[in-house]
Amino acid sequence: MKIPPKGKTPLSLAIIIIAVIALMSATFTEDLRVLTGTSTFKAKAAAAASSSSSTSTSTSTSVERDVSSRETSEAVVDEEDKIEFKRKKCSTTKGKWVFNSSKEMPYTDESCPYLDKQLVCQRNGRPDDKYLYWEWELDDCTLPRFNVENVLQKLRGKRLMFVGDSLQRAQWQSFVCLIQAHIPPKRKLIKRNEANCWFKAKDYNATIEFYWTPFIVESNTDKYIVPDPNKRILRVDSISAHAQSWVGVDILVFSTYTWWMSVESIKCSWHSFVNGEEGYDELDRRIAYRLGIKTWANWIDSFINPNTTRVFFATMSPSHTRSLDWGREDGIQCYNETMPVARRGFSGSGTDMEMMQAVTDVVERMKVPVTVLNVTQLTNHRIDAHVSVYTQLDGKVLSDEQKKNPHRYADCIHWCLPGVPDIWNQLLYAYL
Template sequence: MTKCLQLEDGESCNLFYGEWVPHSSGPAYTNASCRFIESPQNCMTNGRPDTDYLYWRWKPYGCDTPSFDGKKFLDGMRGKHWALIGDSILRNHVQSLLCLVSKVEDATEVYHDSTFKSRRWHFPSYNFTVSLIWAPFLVKAKIFEDDDGVSTADLQLHLDTLETNWTSQWESFDYVVISTGQWFFKTAVYWENGAEIGCHSCQNKNLKEMAPEYSFRKALSAAFRFIISSPHKPVVFYRTWTPSHFENGEWFSGGTCNRTSPFKPGEAGDRESDNKMWRIEREEFDKAVADKGPSGSADRLRLLDTFELSLLRPDGHSGPYRTYHPYEKGMTTKVQNDCLHWCLPGPIDAWNDIIMQMLAKD
């Protein structure tokens, strides 16, 4: 389930367990050198005053992860197509990847949908393509909310039907990073076999109350079943749950994330809901590998288990700096904090360092 790096002395090293250590060199790019950072993640431009969060690197216990090498990556990806499939954290992730790779060659955007949530870029000298595909639940969903998370109606989730915007393109992908996450905590009506079966946190509906763990497990099971049974076998990285770091409330109740340094191992405290979802996805991943059946194959399915290393970085979020200079009218201004998405550059650049290492050792 976990990815171990084989060392020269025969010992192995788990890339996903370690600590954040000081890194005086700082990030591989900045907001000035990369044009792919979208405003809500552009913490430096938006006026974040502290910079210590930029000077850490992830170090697994017993080994090291070299920094992402954009030239080496592109040389190995000539003629290939990468897809990142999931929610806005995947959008956050693709910005990091583009920033790292565009140090070698700038990407040309060749497609976007009407909302700019699904997009595609091309690196012409390498004939390398990166696609971002918006599928926050992986299964079919009707969503009625704006970019600030304000809903006008309940989500409708069809738990036994995958979103076709990613399954219909599957055969064109050589590498896939796929994930889902915090959207499952939202109020939603659940459907199976064309009928409503229940609801999570709905008001004034005569429907069975169901936990988000149910819908999360069903969606993962459907996605893994498709991946394992498909005749086309890209290398697939399933990226695990991204924890939030809200304190003193949540998104809509005044939650904040004002920390300026990483947690040390053991300092993060009990995060029951995040831990529960993390356990579910690891169980479903293991089940997919074990129960692949006679016609299936999990040989190219990888677990990108970024949960622990992300959990240790409460300082890496946009916080109030998801908007431009939020306190220019005074520090008492009421400001929406984002304690889920990540500043760029920032901690999630380490996700790409780890992917690079996994590719090198495969």
């Protein structure tokens, strides 16, 4: 056998070594992809974008746009590996907000005449519009686009009702605005007041309704709002006065949270409101909330036929009144925020996880199946999408002086429309 000269490696052995190294490199790259959720294509795209950014002298706004553009291009690659949305296999809470500068607006605050004036941020003077171009992208599944014709076919001959407070009314308005432009003027009707609203698509015999009840259970602030939270009294064991309006509805979407957060303890009456200040107990709001959700669940189990009615419960819509939650020490609530919080799994002080768990615990024990529409996690990130100071008070747009006082006037509970509630309805559509 011929011994190769010292320091030389046989050609066949060299080929084997090179192949092993290449295989190890590929395996390592794929392991990193699995651990970080980043494909090799994404890594190249990110590197290219990073290189471009490092040679640029653009402003911070341009940097934000570059980041957003990069995220959008990554999303296109990700879609190839995702499965079609399936209710039992896809999580709507695991995802990220992706900026899409080419997103087409399904409606505007000028094109839809049914929006509350307090929510039309662009018309109320908001100078930026980036908040309109963010899309919620699921990690493992493709979230279907809101298809108007498909929605109307699913609602043919049916009643869809949103039940809750002003945030639910905003979701109702969003839903109506998403479909109304596709219906000829003479083929649609609308009736609205502060408490109950309905929109009808005549050709489909379909109605989309809103029913006002901020606590779901009965309270002394149902008909005439009691401004002082400390004077509100709830009947956490009674719901029938409201529930009689839900009988016969084909699709019910419930939500209640924000009004419970006004005080630490809630006055609860076990009989009627006749006794006023004398006939109540004070309960921790979390205990009262759980009792109220149980009362709602008992009514659903007793009076709803799951063969004819579908029931949804939308989880809490978080407020953003503490800028320290997202690390802005000099911030004033949600005022002047123009970008979502990018941190995965972000949750601030406006989200009470114990109350969230109460919904889960109660729903799991119900006989009638209830679909929990989890909008909380995706909404947690959207510190940029509240109406803030671009709203109205007593029928008038805030003055320049009022806008300079966000401590008093910034609304970090309600959402601009178009905006976040459109995504809630995209999730609802995915489950319909």
